[in-house]
Amino acid sequence: MPAFVKKATERIPSFKGIKFTSNDLSEGAQVLRALKNGQEMFLGADTLIAPAALLGIKSSIGTTWNLFPRLAQDILDAVERNDIAKARSLQEKLSLAIEAHTVEGPWVPIMKAGMEIVSGIKVGPPSLPQKPISEEARKRIESRLRKLEIIN
Numbered sequence: 584m585p586a587f588v589k590k591a592t593e594r595i596p597s598f599k600g601i602k603f604t605s606n607d608l609s610e611g612a613q614v615l616r617a618l619k620n621g622q623e624m625f626l627g628a629d630t631l632i633a634p635a636a637l638l639g640i641k642s643s644i645g646t647t648w649n650l651f652p653r654l655a656q657d658i659l660d661a662v663e664r665n666d667i668a669k670a671r672s673l674q675e676k677l678s679l680a681i682e683a684h685t686v687e688g689p690w691v692p693i694m695k696a697g698m699e700i701v702s703g704i705k706v707g708p709p710s711l712p713q714k715p716i717s718e719e720a721r722k723r724i725e726s727r728l729r730k731l732e733i734i735n
Contacts, residue, residue: 585613592619602627602644612638629655630681633674636662646690647681650697651733654680676731683727687720689713696721701734 584603591598600618603611604627614624615638626635626643635643636659648655654677661670684693691709696716698706708715716724728734 584610585617588614588617588622592617592622598622600624603640604628606631608634608638611635611640615639630674630678632677633658633662633670636670637667646694647677647697649694650701651677651680654733676733680728680731680733683731684724687724688716692716693720693724696724697728700725700728 584601584605588601591601599621600623601614602625603614605611606628608631611624611626618624623642624640626632626640627645628635629643629645629647632643632645632655641659643655645655654673658670658673658677661667661673684697687693687696692713692715695706695709698704700721725734
């Protein structure tokens with residue numbers, strides 16, 4: 584990715600940034616160094632928001648922000664205040680909330696179910712060929728989120 588950013592910057596006058604969805608934060612740091620003024624890197628690995636913020640990656644595009652926007656913002660705020668213990672604790676809570684979903688099936692169907700669980704808003708089924716998760720799986724997710732005190 585750092586090489587891509589350098590070449591894109593040279594060849595594409597309107598290049599403004601990149602979504603970084605790797606778990607390799609060492610590479611993420613290299614991308615940050617390759618960015619020029621006015622360019623941005625967006626983190627796409629939701630479970631790494633705290634350590635990424637410590638490296639200086641402050642923007643993100645995460646599916647789970649649809650479910651846990653306050654938790655994500657609280658993590659960033661804790662990092663900004665240099666409250667590393669709080670950031671670590673909140674990151675663990677977010678990671679467990681994500682894991683509460685991922686054991687139940689493919690990403691899109693579980694996230695759709697999760698959005699309905701936390702918001703109460705019916706977002707509809709996933710697009711075919713994917714299918715909604717079972718009612719039993721949905722109940723297991725809901726139970727895990729209650730244990731984490733993410734929902735009442």
